[in-house]
Amino acid sequence: MTNTATNPFALRASRLLKGFRDKGEYKHLQIIDSPMDAEVMIRDASGTPRKVLCFCSNNYLGLANHPEVVEAGIAALKQYGAGTASVRFICGTFAPHIELEERIARFLGVEAAYTFVSCWNATEAIFPTLAEPGDAIISDALNHACIIDSIRLATVIKRGVHKFLYKNNDMAEFEERLREARTAIDDEHAIWVITDGVFSMEGSIANLPTMRSLCDQYGAILCVDDSHGTGVLGTTGRGTHEHQGMTGTDIDLFTGTLGKALGGGAGGYIAGTKDAVDLIVQRARPTLFSNALPVTVACSASKAIEVLDREPQRVATLHDNCTYARKEIRAAGFEVIESPTAICPVIVGETAKAIAMSKRLLELGVYVIGFGYPVVPEGVARLRCQISAAHTHQHIDAMVDALKKL
């Protein structure tokens, strides 16, 4: 082992970690000893189990512990074993992978889909694979980190990709960037536009109808990461586009996660035209050089989509809970951004304050996470309350009562 008293990295690591602790920004991993649900068992600081209300999971439809979703995973484990021990194109494709991909494509109303071990991987595959030198990529300033990294990687791997950024949801600035991109590239090259459907730290939604019509006007390709919209928005839970009266084919390329509303296990996907998806299968490094989605997770996710289609009332319950929670949080004197999503961020200011408030909430029996720098900019740290169809109005009342005590 290297000498930690002199090794430059060891010194740097201990200095950085001390800094996080001193500023109250150090993240402790909370251990949970029960399935994810409206109520979970946690271990408190002394290791004693304690039941708390969970308002920080992305388990939007309450499917993470649904008996059929759990059973589908168990059955897959028994039938297929732990996994393929392979990447997809060698010997890593089980029948459930194809069944899940066909189900996702049908669900979104697009030609094809392809799965990855996470949405992070799926999104990171897009631009380094599909963009070419001379293309332009236009991105919302509040896009998720996986989109930012996908664009960064593309500009390193494919030198000569033009990057453009517009202020969150600012459609005038977006059009300005489209105009600049059109001027910067020639007719042989593509303009890619990418946005989150639901902005994960704001709970606000992208203006997809305006983006679609501007993309058509400037000949651009519209990609949407709808990780927090899928299963949540629209009458049937198709996502942000359904909420805004659009169909799946109005979006050129989707990415999404299986690790939130659709079962909550893990996994992500790209969905769109057959050719775009096939290019990903042929050339994307996160699938060529990394294992397939575990088959247990594939089967659980497939079942989750089946349950969602069979029980659209889960989406209606979620919508009712979201409206109720916003109303009650506001009535308690807090400010919440108005939106139809299941993300209700309560802005509190400094990172350390958000962390201290979330600690106090946990003592009061409510599990809500405080987000600060570097996840959100300095000064706008927040408590992010996330609503689920698994919550009852009583759960929401209890969460708001705890907020009031702060």
Ligand SMILES: Cc1ncc(COP(=O)(O)O)c(C=O)c1O
């Ligand atoms: C908008 C968005 N995209 C992608 C991801 C990554 O999803 P996954 O956990 O499947 O990698 C997240 C997760 O936080 C997200 O919020």
